[in-house]
Structures are given as structure tokens and as C-alpha cells.
Amino acid sequence: MAEKIMAGVTVQVNDEGYLEDPSQWTKEIAMEIANDLNIALTDKHFEVLDFLRAKYKAGTTLTIRMVGNSGIVDIKELYKLFPAGPLKFSSKIAGIPKPTSCV
Amino acid sequence: MNTEKNEKPLKKVCIICAKGTIEDVYATLVMANGAVMEGIEAKVFFTFFGLDAITKKQMNKLHTATVGNPAMRMPGGLPFPSLLGALPGVEAGVSAMMRSQMEKLDIPPVDEFLEMITAGGGEIYACKLAMDMFKLELKDLWEGCSGVLTIGDFYAKCGGENTQIIFT
Numbered sequence: 001m002a003e004k005i006m007a008g009v010t011v012q013v014n015d016e017g018y019l020e021d022p023s024q025w026t027k028e029i030a031m032e033i034a035n036d037l038n039i040a041l042t043d044k045h046f047e048v049l050d051f052l053r054a055k056y057k058a059g060t061t062l063t064i065r066m067v068g069n070s071g072i073v074d075i076k077e078l079y080k081l082f083p084a085g086p087l088k089f090s091s092k093i094a095g096i097p098k099p100t101s102c103v
Numbered sequence: 104m105n106t107e108k109n110e111k112p113l114k115k116v117c118i119i120c121a122k123g124t125i126e127d128v129y130a131t132l133v134m135a136n137g138a139v140m141e142g143i144e145a146k147v148f149f150t151f152f153g154l155d156a157i158t159k160k161q162m163n164k165l166h167t168a169t170v171g172n173p174a175m176r177m178p179g180g181l182p183f184p185s186l187l188g189a190l191p192g193v194e195a196g197v198s199a200m201m202r203s204q205m206e207k208l209d210i211p212p213v214d215e216f217l218e219m220i221t222a223g224g225g226e227i228y229a230c231k232l233a234m235d236m237f238k239l240e241l242k243d244l245w246e247g248c249s250g251v252l253t254i255g256d257f258y259a260k261c262g263g264e265n266t267q268i269i270f271t
Binding site for chain 1: 133136137139140141142208209210211215218219222223224
């Protein structure tokens with residue numbers, strides 16, 4: 001665990017840069033993480049992030065299939081929003097732990 | 104931890120699936136989908152009985168073997184007698200149960216799983232030789248299939264550094 005200053009706030013992150021405490025997350029922090037991943041966040045991105053955060057809070061194991069069935073984006077669009085990491089990058093930007101599911 | 108630093112990340116996986124049981128097909132699909140989700144290119148070649156996974160008529164009705172499968176156990180872990188597995192309907196029942204267990208883990212049916220893989224840029228191919236052998240035509244295959252190839256054509260797609268071929 002390490003401390004990192006993001007968007008002017010000190011947050012706790014793990015070795016891979018995922019936030020340790022999802023409650024420290026802000027939209028500004030999301031933009032900074034996304035920037036490191038070369039992703040420019042749009043409203044659509046934030047809709048996905050909000051969905052993931054809500055599901056995580058509810059204790060659900062996240063899958064791309066779930067996001068695909070959310071009505072926000074289909075899986076193809078999800079890949080376009082978060083290239084090469086539809087679930088791991090979106091989770092990282094959403095400030096929640098790295099997903100443990102294989103789907 | 105120095106060795107870890109010297110490793111170059113995997114760039115492409117080419118997976119060959121020659122069997123048509125639920126577990127062989129799903130192992131293939133999970134590996135292919137897992138690859139594209141990690142940003143790794145994935146190409147899958149279905150051959151022999153593996154073709155069932157991309158044949159419209161069969162793809163969502165795959166079975167697991169209840170006879171000759173030593174890992175087969177009753178729910179709860181008791182042994183599953185081979186003779187029981189041979190009774191009519193048992194294999195279908197066990198297979199339906201496996202599919203429902205997977206559904207609970209949000210693992211989709213075969214056609215939807217293939218769509219997830221291709222949505223991420225993965226490519227699905229059928230083996231020409233096996234198609235001829237089973238008298239299958241392109242129209243019998245799942246629509247998202249990228250083509251029918253000889254194994255030579257498939258190998259031609261498996262080039263590049265940090266590429267692995269996996270046979271399930």
C-alpha cells in the first residue's frame with residue numbers, strides 16, 4: 001500500500017494503482033487515473049463508472065456481461081470506452097478493487 | 104523479482120479446441136475471453152467435435168460426459184457410479200445442472216460468450232477438414248465465425264512475438 005497525491009488529495013493505492021478505499025474516489029481522481037491510461041473520460045464513461053460503483057457497493061461480483069446487460073453500453077462499446085481493459089481499467093478508474101472474475 | 108522484470112507480456116493466444124464437451128468448450132471460451140479482456144489478441148480454431156461449439160444446432164446444447172469421467176461426482180462429493188451415468192436422461196440432466204451453475208456465475212451460454220469474445224476483437228475460425236468430415240456448410244455455423252480455414256491458414260495467423268498456441 002502506498003500514498004499517492006491525486007487531484008490534490010492524498011489517497012491510498014495498492015501496488016497496481018487501484019484505490020484502497022473506494023470512498024476516497026472523486027470525479028477528479030477518476031480523470032487523473034484515466035489520464036494515466038490514456039483514456040479521456042466522457043459522460044458515457046461516467047455512466048459506466050457509476051454503474052460499477054453501485055454494483056460494487058451492493059457486493060456484486062462484476063463481469064463485462066453485467067455491464068453489457070446494464071442498458072448503458074453493449075460489450076463492444078465497453079471495449080471502445082476502455083480499450084484493452086473493459087473491466088480492469090474501468091474498475092481502476094471507478095476507484096474500486098481489481099475485479100476477480102474471469103468473465 | 105528480477106526475473107519478473109525480464110518477462111515480456113503475452114501479446115497473442117491462438118487456441119485450438121478439438122472437443123465438444125461443456126468443459127472443453129468453456130475452457131476454450133474462458134481463455135479466449137480472458138485474453139481479450141486483458142488486451143491480448145485471441146484467435147480460436149474449432150476442429151473435430153469442437154465444431155459443435157460453433158454449429159448453430161448444437162452450440163447451446165453441449166453435454167458433459169457422465170460415463171468414463173472419473174472426476175464426475177454427486178453433488179456433495181459422493182462417487183458417481185458409471186452405470187448411473189449410462190441411464191437415459193442422466194447425462195442431459197447433469198449437463199443442464201452444469202449450465203445452470205455457470206449461469207449463476209454470470210457465465211453466458213455459448214452463443215453469447217462467442218459474441219462477447221468477438222466484441223472484444225477475438226476471432227473465431229472453423230476447421231475446413233472437420234467441416235468436410237461432418238458434412239457441415241458455412242450456413243450451419245454461428246454467424247460471427249470469421250471463416251473456415253485449413254490448419255496451415257490458421258498457423259499463418261499465429262505469428263508474431265510473444266504468441267502462444269494452446270490446445271484444449
